[in-house]
Amino acid sequence: MAPTIGSNSIIWFGPRPAVLCMDPEIIREVMSKSYVFQRPPSTPLTKLLAQGLSTYETDKWAKHRRLINPAFHLQKLKLMLPAFYLSCCDMLSKWDKIVSVGGSCEVDVFFPTRLNKRMTEIAKEVQSSILGIINKRMKAIEAGEASNEDLLRDNVVLARVDNDLIEQAFGLAGARQRGGSPSVTMIFHEVLRLYPPIATLGRMTQKESSIGKVMLPAGVEIIMPVILLHHDRQIWGDDAKDFNPQRFSEGVSKAANDQLAYFPFGWGPRICIGQNFAMLEAKMALAMILQNYSFDLSPSYTHAPQTVVTLQPQHGAQLVLHKL
């Protein structure tokens, strides 16, 4: 009989021996022991897509993570709001050129049309300027040159954008619930539950190591299918497959009968460093779009999620925009 890991897992032998792990508790164990269970070696494709922190291991990873962490603190990220704002303005002005007030038009917010290509370029420009700022500050910190003046300047800018720009300036309920309708945060949580962009996480044993009650030899891949756990009826209840943001009304920890079963950003020491960044950017973009447009799903949209590195709509995501 094949050894099982947790309640319902299997072992098979593909290109390398692998274990499918479905038990949230064991997933937590694997994800928290980041020196024992490391990322599987890069393939030419993953090398192309990811470099830096996400590809480092052990002490080199720890050093870089420690250095980069402060730049991703929520307060620091609010400094990026003006940059997000400008990139959203650029996108909206492009939309405004193809639709006038009271009119409507169809856009594909996913497929690489010319407009979307330009949006990707803008996102890259913003990202590289942000990275430039972070690198400069990291070098200054490493060289012991980050002056009080720098910190003071950060604080002055912070004071200006601190008053939760998203909620107040853009009138969106970012974190609170109003009158029983779901907050934007709850909606994003539910989207990331049903469609986690990284649908499967993987780790690999470096030497003989135990997980749960099973001993694994070196070189075994541990596959953790985030998406299957996110859709599990035993964890989320009978409406597991439905889109129901209300399940997050009392926060992430109360949404499921197992707190560890929701992990769109991973878990443990290697949890996504950009999760606040991603949520803030998405809220900002949505807030700005809703100020100018209402939108419906286009009749031409066909629901066909597929994984091409990340989970994405196979035939694009067409929306009909109505200019307010």
Ligand code: HEM
């Ligand atoms: C919705 C958007 C995002 C999702 C769903 C996501 C998801 C994830 C997940 C699941 C991991 C853990 C991978 C693993 O444990 O093997 C991860 C790691 C990481 N993410 Fe994200 N991510 C998002 C956005 C971002 C953004 C915006 C940034 C940067 C600005 C970012 C930077 C990173 C980095 C550097 C790591 C590696 C961290 C480490 O190894 O210490 N992510 N992300």
